[in-house]
Amino acid sequence: MLKFYFNGSPNPTKVALFLEEAGLPYEAIAVDTRKGEQFQPDFLKVNPNAKVPAIDDGGAVVFDSNAILLYLAEKTGMFLPSSPSLRGEFLSWLMFAATGVGPYSGQAVHFRHFAPEKVAYAINRYIFEAQRHFGVLNERLAGRKYMVGDTYTIVDMDVWGWARMVPFVLGEEQWAKFPNLKRLVDEINARPAAARAIGLKDKHTFKAEMDEEARGHMFRHLAVKAG
Template sequence: MLKFYFNGAPNPTKVALFLEESGLPYELVAVDTRKGEQFKPEFLKINPNGKVPAIDDDGVPVFDSNAILLYLGEKTGKFLPPDTPNNRAQLLSWLMFIATGIGPYSGQAVHFKHFAPKDLEYAHNRYQYEGNRHYKILDDHLAKQRYMVDDTYTIVDMAFWGWARMAPFALGEDAYTKYPNVKRLVDEVGARPAAARALALKDKFVFKTEMDEEAKNFMFGHLKAKVA
């Protein structure tokens, strides 16, 4: 059976949504990153990058949330657009846009807004700017169509939802006012029964919530790393 290495962060939640939508059987394995469980040898065999999520599909390891979505979509044939060259190109383009833009810039925007020392104005401004720039691209795209790829609900919408539902936390409470088309799709995906089940998975476990010094050292490795 497929093993899904999980916690309640945005990237694992994307994969949880696919699994709940598709009905694929899976075993849920909690990884508490504030306790450093992502660095255990048994997990690093699945994901040498030491990040959640990852899956072990009967001996086939896959890591990175977007790679997992593409792998599972192609394996099952589910949540992919009609098979045309243009749809394939759009699927890959927007999935990679989320993988290389929305995810990283949202994550850094969250870090410098909520966790980094408050005197890092340059870094905070940079990631707020880039985060907003990326969400504006999403909003303009969604002004022209219902879903990310044509009018078909796909893995790209799942990847989108994982981070876009957190946009106010990353960019400020007015994020959805600025990006109403983003909010529209977040609300539509979030209203799906599978989304509620995906979000509830974290409640099956007790994850560490304190951001104490131990958690900071596990979560933010640069705090203890020596740079040559």
Template sequence: MLKFYFNGSPNPSKVALYLEETGLPYEAIAVDTRKGQQFDPEFLKLNPNAKVPVIDDDGIVVFDSNAILLYLAEKHGLFLPDKRYRGEMLSWLMFIATGIGPYSGQAVHFRHFTPEPVPYAMKRYQFEAERHYGVLDEHLANRKFIVGESYSFLDMAAWGWCRMGNYVMGDDAWGKFTNLKRFVEAINSRDAAARALALKDKHSFKPNFDDEAKRFMFRHQHQ
């Protein structure tokens, strides 16, 4: 059975969504990054980059959420855009992987977690997060899905971070990106999305973000 190493953060959540949408059997294995479990030697054998999510598909190990989604969609042929859209699909997948995800993460860090304000960094990452969300919002102006005529793994990939738009960009985010809001709300309304987000509640994770958690999550501050 497929093993899914996860926590409740945006990137594992989109893989959880795919697994719940497809009904593929899997074993969920919690990795508590606030306790530093991502640095355990056995986990580092799976992902030397010390991040979740990771899957072990009967000995085939894949890390990085977008790589996992592409691997599973191509292997099972489920929620995979028609092959005539492959170039467009790869383009938007890389846009999510190199733009939406990283800039959202950095915007969140400098908005919510920096120990002291860093105006330049906050402005830089906020701007780039909003720019990327704006590109996707415009793309969705006259379409329900990112690529093709049907819901695909690519929409799940974008949903992971985009569902947290207010947390990334502030409370007025959805006023700026109404097409993206519609897109996110449509996915949020799916039963599989509710199950994916509830997965973390079935496992024990450290609830408080204390100094120990910060040492593991923000190691650059302790070098």
């Protein structure tokens, strides 16, 4: 059975969405990054980058949420573009989400909510870039139902992973700027598979406190700097 290493953050949740949508059997293995479980030797064999998510599909190991989505879609033939002529658009938007939406949103969250110092330049830069990327998605969805073609694909799942977090990334009032993106997020949120994907974290106990132990595991550059 496929082993799925996860926590409740956006990147693992979009992989959980695919697994639930596709009805693939899987074993969910919680990795509590606030306890440092991502650095355990057994997990590093699955992902040497010490990040979730990762999967072990009968010995085929894949890490990075975007790579996992593409791997599973191609393996199952599900949630791919409806026409081969859309392959270029499909890959372009998948990589846009992978290299732009996710990283800039994640950095915006870090500097807004978790950085030990409030660095105005960093906050402004990453919020600006996160807004810009969400704006590009919003424009893309103007007059179209899905990101690529007329069918629901892994690109929509990839976008959903972080876009559903817009209030946390940018602030609750920011949804007003992205009505087309919110329409897509609301549609996916209404799918039963999305509810199961979001609820997966509630079946496991994760450390809730962002205390010194958690910061030491999640922000290891601080320890390196101190040393």
